[in-house]
Amino acid sequence: MNVPLPPAPPVTGPSTATGMTATGMTVTGTAVSLRGIRKFFGAHAALRGVSLDVRPGEFVALLGPSGCGKTTLLRALSGLDRVDDGTISIDGVDVSRVPVEKRDIGMVFQSYSLFPHLTAAQNVEFGLRMRKVDAARRTVRVQEALDMVGLGDRGGRYAHELSGGQQQRVALARALVTRPRVLLLDEPLSALDAKVRVKLREQIRRIQRDLGITTVFVTHDQEEALAVADRVAVMNEGVIEQIGTPEDLYRRPVSPFVADFVGLSNVLDGVARGGEVEVCGHALPILGEPVDGPVQAFVRPEDILFTDAAGGMDATVVASSFLGSLRRTVVRAADGTLIAVQHDAADRREADDVVRLRFAGYPVVIRPR
Template sequence: MTFQERPLDRDASSVGAAGGRDTVPTPTSNSVAVHLNGLRRRFGGVQALDNLDLEMAPGELIALLGPSGCGKTTALRVLAGLEDADSGRVLVGGKDITELPANRRDMGMVFQAYSLFPHLTALQNVEFGLGLRRVRSAQRRERAGAMLDLVGIGTHADRYPHQLSGGQQQRVALARALAIQPQVLLLDEPLSALDAKVRVQLRDEIRRIQLEVGTTTLFVTHDQEEALAVADRVGVMRAGRLEQLGPPDEVYQRPSTAFVADFVGLSNRLPGTVSGDRVEVLGTALPLVPGAASGIGSGAVNALVRPEAVDLAVDPDGRGRVLAASFLGPTSRVSVAMPDETMVVAQVASALLPELAPGTAVRIELRPVPVVVEAA
């Protein structure tokens, strides 16, 4: 058994809250559907895109998530026109733009690097794209000012990039991308260079602005929490293909493959036995995610169980022994050793930590949450 930790500090209820939107994207007259159809792209011996299909509804924000080299940035660059696909088509608003150069695709882009002109003020940076489109000076200034207000730094319009913090520079870059009123907004890991607190603040601002403006948006990130927090749908990529595409709560709570369950969030790998549509793990019969045992059949497997689906209770007769605990604020993760050398990690309220000192005997119970399995 292995326990693989990913940078995602949330429990199932918080993910459900993030995935179940109180607001939905509001398409505007400028919102368009996007369809990536059968895209293939190879770099030497690496298949970056392998017959990738992706449909985006008007005004939708889709986040592409996956490990390095999975093809998520290549997909964005092909959509932007910065890379040519070996085969396949790119359609925006029903129009085939596969052969159009990047400067004719009407897309706004924000990258990890802020790419601001150092000799221009924030306002002038935002005006730049409008100037290329020959928008009149007064209209440029009005539009740029409105965009800076939208991203929350209108009072910094006359500052140069070196006078702005990293988060403020990224807001200017976002305002510049939105100022041209693009059909599609492309965000390529725009927050990865920022510190954690600013990253959370700005990701929430990006979501607020995207909902307000209604622009169809593709957001590429390696940060699972970002993807789950901002997207209408999350696409998990692997080796150039989509492993799963769905609402954030569905991807987290009902992963379609062991890869998705392992990559998104935290997972215990626990030995179990499949029989029919259930798997027995630590003496508890757990339901399987539909199709989870496809190609595996009955017999010995590893079940991927979320830490928040593990309950602990102090019990002198319990079979488990607490090894260690990690304090994470309102919740903590507790590692428990079982007699067969299996280690189980549970997520508990931090208020319970005083009862769970190392060496404490505990009883483990698994909640009947659907799980995915992989061959043992």
């Protein structure tokens, strides 16, 4: 079910936020509000009463597994899909029945969707032509947009002469050149390789901050969402399970689904009583409503530590993986439970090593078993 939405971070001044890039291009961020959005495809409820507030200039990511409703919510906000119930407001005006071309929204999709017979500059210019902006202003604004995405010297190239990352940057420039009130990004990085994806997401975040443009970003990649968003809305089966800062979602998940989906957790059997859960001989505080009885506890791998002190839990190393700046080691407890421990990469453990573990004592989410 939908959890109560916490208030958006406080906004000072008017209901808009303005930013300016080094190129002089200015965009004004606008408040967005969705209330009770429902969308059906036949008998299937894709969205079940979703409510969401996005403050001016905020970057909000919609995160969730395939089929959770995140792209449907984005399409509803854009006007590409008509909602069956609820209201969508942009800058306080209900646009629920306003067609997509009149919502003043820029969109970037997973596929680049560039016109192959047009140059990069002509692709960026297309929206301005449709708005009948005069030629002189079009030239200036297209160059501004291409400069902003780092392609100022590639305006004369065609799509097949550009890399995938460059094509996606052209698509971003095309979405921004009309100076929309809201920018919507539908998994724009998923078709790119890992290094390009990281570089481009950082560039998108920098541009978004420079412009102060209100942005909603759909992704199934949790690392991506946690890295770039001011707040993340985790969706599941057509509802928002939780919305909050990346730190809130990771450290204070409100449900087992969020704890399991965001980050990596050990799911360990335990017994709950009196606001604590006993796991592997250690008492841990419980997040959320306390219950009594047999439960499963979601414990982060970095919250389990190797120790030489007495009172720890003995275990045997099964395998250890080097992950660059850290290492993840899987151990087997005496009862056969497999536990992942995340620790410094310099602390190397070998298979069959006997180790001792202790729990850091951070609060955990539980579910009945």
